[in-house]
Amino acid sequence: MIYGEKVKLRPIEENDLSLMVQWLNDPEIKHLVVGWDFPKSLAQQKEWYQNSLNGEKNQRWIIENLDGEVIGLTGLWDIDWHNRQALSGIKLGRPQDRGKGCGTDTIMTVMAYAFLFRLSINAQ
Numbered sequence: 001m002i003y004g005e006k007v008k009l010r011p012i013e014e015n016d017l018s019l020m021v022q023w024l025n026d027p028e029i030k031h032l033v034v035g036w037d038f039p040k041s042l043a044q045q046k047e048w049y050q051n052s053l054n055g056e057k058n059q060r061w062i063i064e065n066l067d068g069e070v071i072g073l074t075g076l077w078d079i080d081w082h083n084r085q086a087l088s089g090i091k092l093g094r095p096q097d098r099g100k101g102c103g104t105d106t107i108m109t110v111m112a113y114a115f116l117f118r119l120s121i122n123a124q
Helices: 014-024 027-032 042-052 102-123
Strands: 007-011 059-065 070-080 085-092
Touching: 007 102, 014 027, 014 042, 014 070, 059 102, 070 102, 085 102
Parallel strands: none
Antiparallel strands: 007 059, 059 070, 070 085
16 A cells, blocks of 8 residues: 555555446546547456556556545556656546545655655665
8 A cells, every 4th residue: 555645545456447447438537537548348447457467567556535435546657667757647536536635645646656665676
């Protein structure tokens, strides 16, 4: 578990997949996210999940609030460990969590993990 001030980040579990499909197919959330995507089925999400378990170039996490409620998704992907580069982003799935600093805290927490924790491990 990775802790921020307002959020906790944990690995995605198989029981998260149906909620992820709901959010991935939500037109309001798609409108808030850069890029575009096709609708996803639960079967496609399960296949993605199985393929993601052994990847070293992507780290994806569920965002929970401090009460343990799932509020979104985040991660690092296309990680280039040698050049210390990656892409990052977030999806806050619950509208009631937007505008309260959860997204900012998520990004700050991911960046602290990426630049402070991971860099110190890789430097050893």
